[in-house]
Amino acid sequence: MRPGKAVASFDSATGMLRALARFLHDRDVPLIGQGPAAMEPAMSALLGAASRLPRALQEKAYAASGWAEAVPLRRVPEIRSEELARWVTGHYPRRRYPVAFVGSSNGALVHLAAAVSAPWLPQTLLLPVRRHGVHPDDPRGDLDTTRQAGRALLDANPDLVLHHMHDANQDRLMIAGMTYFRVKWRRLPQAYARFLEESLEPGATLVVVECGLRWPSTRVGPRHVFQHGALGGATPEEYAHGGPRVADYLRRYGSPRRAWDYPPADGERPEAEWGFEPELLGELEKLAERNGWRLARLRFGEPEDLSPAVADLHRSWHERRGLPADRLLVECFLLLEPWWALRSGSAPFWTVFNTEASHARLRSYLDAADPYDEIRLTLFSHGVDSVGLAPIDAWRELLARARKVGVFTGVDTRAYPRDFAVLARAHRQLARIRTTYPMPLPLEWARAEEFLGKREELELRTR
């Protein structure tokens, strides 16, 4: 099974990998890195038309797009983790880097890595798996249907941990015809080790990115867990026991249920999409020691803990270069543009998703930061009026914090959260920005390290 086919294209880890790799190739990210800029007008028109379809049709199209890119159940055992790792490293230009990152997926980290011109190797990838006949609100049915395939995948890949994730809230449309297998490396794949040894000189720094987010889950078997929902609009309690917001949501979507029936959780484990699986750390430490690299551990509690620090790091860097440092670019999920963030002299603030929690994080950042003259905001659309979705007016309120220009970038506010065209238009509109600056030389890692080391919300320790 070709690794590029097995891994989800529309996922955080892949989107981040593409954005960073393209940046290191000195390229921007049209069509979330999935197609050439020349296709943008056509895709923008096509997806814009899709945003105007009747809702039932839109939802079918969205579900079909998920199904189409998923792996048939019977082919899951053919997936090989070593091939996946080779596929990842194949994205990056081969050259010497002063620093490299390994670990958790994180949009702010993509900007940090771009700033210091370094690659990042994800610990987690998403393998979407096709399956039929399971209602989105039936997590037990989902687990039963795919348990065997999960076991076969793990038997063939002893270096992986499988976090089977079922989020009936935000992934409602996607999980109609497929399910989410998120795999994490607990052993360092050879391709990663080889790439690092070819890329890092003695004295270079290997940074392990460790997001400490944990989530309730159920052990299915050795190295196999089933996660109840995911980080986003609903709380772990709401996934486990329901509540008025969940009941209302299920009623709106015509579900026969009023709460979900997940198998009982038997503990909290690293969150499937963002959390770091610490088993990997030991091998990274040994590899660093063997090669004479400094090993740094960048630890934080939740994905967005890194966002304010990385935004402020960029702002201070822009100021040092004599730029106005008056622009903020707020990005969402896999809509990432490190190339244009630097070109436009913007500080990037990454939000995990379009939820109330992300909205609150952005608001508290704006409360604390010196005002920005310009704020541009992109919003990912997942097609669902899910629990905890922040409405468009709430985002508009935050845009009003800009002193001069507070605008959505590429967002069709009337279509949100069914605004599929944002995948084409976010880059398209951002790339039209006037007043741009020369691309800076990479930021020295020592400077970034010093800056991040002083932040209370993070821990950065180097050995």
Next chain:
Amino acid sequence: MPLEQLVHTVSGTAIMSRRRHGPGPAVVCVHGAGVSGREMLPFVRELGATHDAWAVDLPGFGRSEKPSAPPTLAGLSDAVAAWLEESGLERACLLGGSFGCQVAVDVAVRHPDRVAALVLVGPTVDPLGRSPVRLVAQWLRNSVHESPRMAPLNVADYLDAGPRRVLASFGVSMRDRVEDKLPYVAVPALVVRGGRDGMVPQAWAEEVTRLLPRGRLVVMEGLPHMVPYRDPRGLAREVTAFLGEVAA
């Protein structure tokens, strides 16, 4: 409610204006290229409920007298400044629509003591679109979103001004480098763009705001170039809020 019609003589030319005299500070609307204050009247009626709202016909356009010489930007903005003095408005907020923004900016830069604030609705001309072919293409692209009821007003305006003056005003608009003047506008300025304005790209509206030292951008979603005609009430709301902030 009928509007007052006033005629002032400025440098020997009779200038026509219409007014609804509300209680708040004065707002003077300056129309776009080739047209007249007619397109601003729905907005003047709306804003006049709370402000001293005016629409002026630039010399040579609408019901104002026609000078023999073709229009120049400096000539038009000098006429507006002189008209402001003649009509007893000490310091007014100038609201430009389209090319009217270029006139308003010129007044603000060359006669700063006459202007209290600026509102630039659909500011022309995007430097990247500064060619006759592009302007015509943009105009066509935008026109499908405009209200069909505005077309007879445009025709009446073009007949009033005459084809030579209409074309000349387009030429003036195209040659004026408004981007060079924006950094010298000292007063607070609100930039308004209709979300579907085909003549004013979003990036240009953002750049106009960036270049204005005290600029702020409002995008009114779903609206075309002629926001004052299409949504007078919504625009009045934005202008009222802006002037409230300026006063505070």
